[in-house]
Amino acid sequence: MSLAIISPGKDPDVWIKEFNALAPDLSIEVYPKINEPEKVEYVFLWQHPEGILSEFPNLKLISSMGAGVDHILRDKSIPASIPIVRIVDEKLTFSMTNYVVMAVLNFHRQTTRYQLNQRKKIWDMSSPELDVTIGVMGVGALGKDVMDKLNYMGFPVVGFGFSEKPDFEYPYYTKDKLNEFLNQVNVLICLLPLTPDTENILNMDLFEKCNPNTYLINVARGKHLVEDDLMKALEEGHLSGAMLDVYREEPLPENHPFWENRKITMTPHIASVTNPQAAAPQVVENIRRIKENRELVNVVNRSRGY
Amino acid sequence: MSLAIISPGKDPDVWIKEFNALAPDLSIEVYPKINEPEKVEYVFLWQHPEGILSEFPNLKLISSMGAGVDHILRDKSIPASIPIVRIVDEKLTFSMTNYVVMAVLNFHRQTTRYQLNQRKKIWDMSSPELDVTIGVMGVGALGKDVMDKLNYMGFPVVGFGFSEKPDFEYPYYTKDKLNEFLNQVNVLICLLPLTPDTENILNMDLFEKCNPNTYLINVARGKHLVEDDLMKALEEGHLSGAMLDVYREEPLPENHPFWENRKITMTPHIASVTNPQAAAPQVVENIRRIKENRELVNVVNRSRGY
Numbered sequence: 001m002s003l004a005i006i007s008p009g010k011d012p013d014v015w016i017k018e019f020n021a022l023a024p025d026l027s028i029e030v031y032p033k034i035n036e037p038e039k040v041e042y043v044f045l046w047q048h049p050e051g052i053l054s055e056f057p058n059l060k061l062i063s064s065m066g067a068g069v070d071h072i073l074r075d076k077s078i079p080a081s082i083p084i085v086r087i088v089d090e091k092l093t094f095s096m097t098n099y100v101v102m103a104v105l106n107f108h109r110q111t112t113r114y115q116l117n118q119r120k121k122i123w124d125m126s127s128p129e130l131d132v133t134i135g136v137m138g139v140g141a142l143g144k145d146v147m148d149k150l151n152y153m154g155f156p157v158v159g160f161g162f163s164e165k166p167d168f169e170y171p172y173y174t175k176d177k178l179n180e181f182l183n184q185v186n187v188l189i190c191l192l193p194l195t196p197d198t199e200n201i202l203n204m205d206l207f208e209k210c211n212p213n214t215y216l217i218n219v220a221r222g223k224h225l226v227e228d229d230l231m232k233a234l235e236e237g238h239l240s241g242a243m244l245d246v247y248r249e250e251p252l253p254e255n256h257p258f259w260e261n262r263k264i265t266m267t268p269h270i271a272s273v274t275n276p277q278a279a280a281p282q283v284v285e286n287i288r289r290i291k292e293n294r295e296l297v298n299v300v301n302r303s304r305g306y
Numbered sequence: 307m308s309l310a311i312i313s314p315g316k317d318p319d320v321w322i323k324e325f326n327a328l329a330p331d332l333s334i335e336v337y338p339k340i341n342e343p344e345k346v347e348y349v350f351l352w353q354h355p356e357g358i359l360s361e362f363p364n365l366k367l368i369s370s371m372g373a374g375v376d377h378i379l380r381d382k383s384i385p386a387s388i389p390i391v392r393i394v395d396e397k398l399t400f401s402m403t404n405y406v407v408m409a410v411l412n413f414h415r416q417t418t419r420y421q422l423n424q425r426k427k428i429w430d431m432s433s434p435e436l437d438v439t440i441g442v443m444g445v446g447a448l449g450k451d452v453m454d455k456l457n458y459m460g461f462p463v464v465g466f467g468f469s470e471k472p473d474f475e476y477p478y479y480t481k482d483k484l485n486e487f488l489n490q491v492n493v494l495i496c497l498l499p500l501t502p503d504t505e506n507i508l509n510m511d512l513f514e515k516c517n518p519n520t521y522l523i524n525v526a527r528g529k530h531l532v533e534d535d536l537m538k539a540l541e542e543g544h545l546s547g548a549m550l551d552v553y554r555e556e557p558l559p560e561n562h563p564f565w566e567n568r569k570i571t572m573t574p575h576i577a578s579v580t581n582p583q584a585a586a587p588q589v590v591e592n593i594r595r596i597k598e599n600r601e602l603v604n605v606v607n608r609s610r611g612y
Contacts, residue, residue, distance in 0.1 A: 094460045095435060101459070102411035109408050111417075118572045121565045123557035128576035129401060152458055153407065154400045251429035259427045266424045270434035 002039050003287070004056070006031035007046035007065055015044070015065075018280035026287065042287055050075045053082075061085065061290050063283050066274045067092055067142070069300050070194035070221060084300040085286050089278040093145045096191075096272035100146045100219060103243040103265075104155070104187055107215045108132050112241075112265075135160060135185030137201075138192035138220065139168065140306070142272075146189065158184050162197055182209045187217065194221040195305035202226065207233035213240035219271045222248040227258070234263045245271040308345050309593070310362070312337040313352035313371055321350070321371075324586035332593070348593055356381045367391065367596050369589050372580045373398055373448070375606045376500035376527060390606040391592050395584040399451045402497075402578035406452050406525060409549040409571075410461070410493055413521045414438050418547075418571075441466060441491030443507075444498035444526065445478065446612070448578075452495065464490055468503055488515045493523065500527040501611035508532065513539035519546035525577045528554040533564070540569045551577040 003019065003026055005012045012030050019028055029035060031048070040056040046065035053059060054077055064072055064086040072084055106112070108130055117124055134150055136143045139159040147157045147170055158171040160181045165172050173181035182188070188210065192198040202218065203226040216239050218225050227248060233239045241263040247256075250269055258264050286296050300306060309325065309332055311318045318336050325334055335341060337354070346362040352371035359365060360383055370378055370392040378390055412418070414436055423430055440456055442449045445465040453463045453476055464477040466487045471478050479487035488494070494516065498504040508524065509532040522545050524531050533554060539545045547569040553562075556575055564570050592602050606612060 098411055098459060099415060102408070102415050102417070105404055105408035105411065106417070109405060111408070111412070114573045115571070117574070118565060121560055123574045125574050125576050125579075128573075128579055149459055153404060153455055254427055259424060265421070267420045267434075268423070268429045268431050270431050273431075273434055 001041040001058075002027040002029050002036070003042040003044060003283075004029045004031060004034055004040045005044045006048040006052065007044075008032075008049070010046055010065075014276045015280060018276045019284065022280055022284045023287070026284070042283075042290070044283060045072055047071050048075070051077045053078055061286060061296075063087075063286060064300075065279070067272075068194065068221065069306060070223075073300075073302060073305060080302065083296055084302065085282075085296050085298050086300055086306075087274055087279040087282055088141065088298045089275060089282075091275045091278050092272045093142055096142050096219060097145050097149050099245070099267075099271040100189055100191075100217060101149055101153070103217045104132065104134060104150065104189075106243075106265075107187060107241070108155075130186075132156075132187050133158065133185050134187045134189065135181055136189045136191060137161070138190065138198075139165065139172065140191070140193070143189075143191040146191065161192075178206070179209055182206070182214075183211065185214065186211050187215045190216075190218045190220045190224050192220050192224060193306035194223055197305075199223050200226050202230070204229040204232060207238040210238050212237055214238065215240055216242040217244075218242070219245045222246040222250065230264075231257060231261065234261065239263075241265070243267075245269055307347040307364075308333040308335050308342070309348040309350060309589075310335045310337060310340055310346045311350045312354040312358065313350075314338075314355070316352055316371075320582045321586065324582045325590065328586055328590045329593070332590070348589075348596070350589060351378055353377050354381070357383045359384055367592060367602075369393075369592060370606075371585070373578075374500065374527065375612060376529075379606075379608060379611060386608065389602055390608065391588075391602055391604050392606055392612075393580055393585040393588055394447065394604045395581060395588075397581045397584050398578045399448055402448050402525060403451050403455050405551070405573075405577040406495055406497075406523060407455055407459070409523045410438065410440060410456060410495075412549075412571075413493060413547065414461075436492075438462075438493050438521075439464065439491050440493045440495065441487055442495045442497060443467070444496065444504075445471065445474065446497070446499070449495075449497040452497065467498075484512070485515055488512070488520075489517065492517050492519065493521045496522075496524045496526045496530050498526050498530060499612035500529055503611075505529050506532050508536070510535040510538060513544040516544050518543055520544065521546055522548040523550075524548070525551045528552040528556065536570075537563060537567070540567065545569075547571070549573075551575055 016028055037055045038057055041058055042061045044063045059082055062082055062084045066087055069086050133156045135158050136147050137160045139161045150157050160173050202224050243265045245267045246269055289296050322334055343361045344363055347364055348367045350369045365388055368388055368390045372393055375392050439462045441464050442453050443466045445467050456463050466479050508530050549571045551573045552575055595602050
């Protein structure tokens with residue numbers, strides 16, 4: 001039996017090194033050069049070509065290379081009987097939170113304004129801080145951690161999500177209270193999972209309900225955002241700016257208007273990158289549990305979508 | 307009796323408004339137009355002209371307009387019998403900490419690199435984070451808060467200061483262990499009070515002991531830093547960059563080389579600005595205590611310098 005790594009465009013070597021160290025007996029295949037597909041019992045996936053898993057008749061476990069699984073669930077050809085697991089990694093949370101806090105603080109402390117003033121040699125001490133109230137869409141492990149850190153730093157935070165959370169620690173709103181949620185915030189962070197409910201949720205209809213000059217931070221998935229609507233919302237002043245780490249097409253095409261928009265700050269999907277040293281042991285542990293017929297860890301609920 | 311506001315170049319109106327609301331009976335004079343100097347019993351100072359306080363024969367209380375008092379203590383003509391008090395304001399701590407955390411995160415997440423890549427339309431996902439260990443020089447109320455916040459966010463922090471702190475919560479070093487302190491850090495934050503011990507402490511001798519490419523953040527006082535030495539240390543690679551909020555001369559002169567140095571990020575002394583709404587009640591409270599002959603709050607220890 002073997003583990004197949006299927007992550008087109010990503011270097012598998014760091015992973016192979018970790019797997020070899022942790023489980024020397026585990027044989028590893030790397031897509032697209034799979035020598036013995038009938039021996040593949042486990043796959044480790046990132047953005048796999050749709051339908052390809054049917055090549056492995058003895059597949060027993062599907063493991064995502066990251067926290068997100070939308071790239072797996074969109075492949076409707078995967079039999080419902082094969083369990084899907086994902087990576088839950090403290091380092092992912094550390095990175096995501098610190099990226100988001102950086103984005104919030106750069107808005108709050110007007111980094112762009114001071115950079116421009118430095119270039120123009122302008123000494124302007126007026127209004128050094130913008131008051132912010134931060135709205136977090138998606139209050140799972142990542143969203144909750146972002147709220148905890150920002151709250152500890154002294155910022156007001158409110159949450160939004162699709163499930164009821166009667167005991168949630170911060171003010172929290174569900175879908176029917178979207179307006180009320182947006183009314184309170186001037187920094188909007190998207191950390192939602194990508195599901196049919198949340199795809200395209202960041203659209204003109206939502207932006208029009210925002211307080212004028214709200215700042216948007218999208219670190220979830222490119223498909224949460226209707227990109228043309230963002231350009232329009234920035235132009236019309238519903239939003240004052242955006243920090244984006246994810247895009248509908250990645251790498252972002254060279255002719256994409258985001259590159260040159262001065263109100264958009266971009267990073268190339270690096271907010272939170274799975275760390276092989278933290279993630280590989282989780283994959284190996286689930287392989288062990290499959291063999292021993294024990295309950296898996298970090299199993300994805302397909303109907304919920306994460 | 308009256309309170310004299312002496313803060314050349316700063317608008318006193320916001321302060322007058324607060325004092326009038328809190329203590330309608332208190333008469334207020336504003337330097338340089340002091341009508342009855344013999345009636346001035348309290349002064350509220352920021353960067354006052356040296357020697358000027360001798361014009362007030364009945365002076366009973368000197369209050370700084372901020373947390374720092376170096377601008378008062380350098381005036382050796384002030385009689386030792388007059389108490390000096392300063393402002394201690396949670397909002398000052400909030401602002402200072404969030405400024406410093408912003409500077410740390412922008413180094414950690416390489417904001418400058420990604421800004422440049424965006425301008426050049428480069429999609430580069432490699433090495434998204436720099437590992438950081440943060441050294442805080444000065445672990446008073448502000449320094450300790452910075453350490454608490456960074457520690458809570460998952461960063462290793464170590465402290466440096468001039469007093470022994472046997473029960474300090476984080477690794478802590480005094481003057482004779484400066485080398486050991488610097489060996490551990492690649493982000494160096496100066497939050498020291500300005501005293502004869504600390505003036506010019508950020509000099510070539512210290513920079514040469516730093517790990518290569520250490521990042522410097524100075525939010526304390528301009529006089530902590532030997533500015534020519536910073537330029538040289540950046541050139542020679544002892545430091546990779548610096549974020550500065552304070553300067554030896556403020557406003558920074560137009561011909562100063564910092565403005566155009568690409569490794570220096572500048573703000574115009576706005577990291578933490580005294581908030582009249584929080585500070586005025588403290589001044590009024592100390593005036594009340596003087597009248598009632600009670601112990602003052604936030605008294606400065608002149609020999610310690612803060």
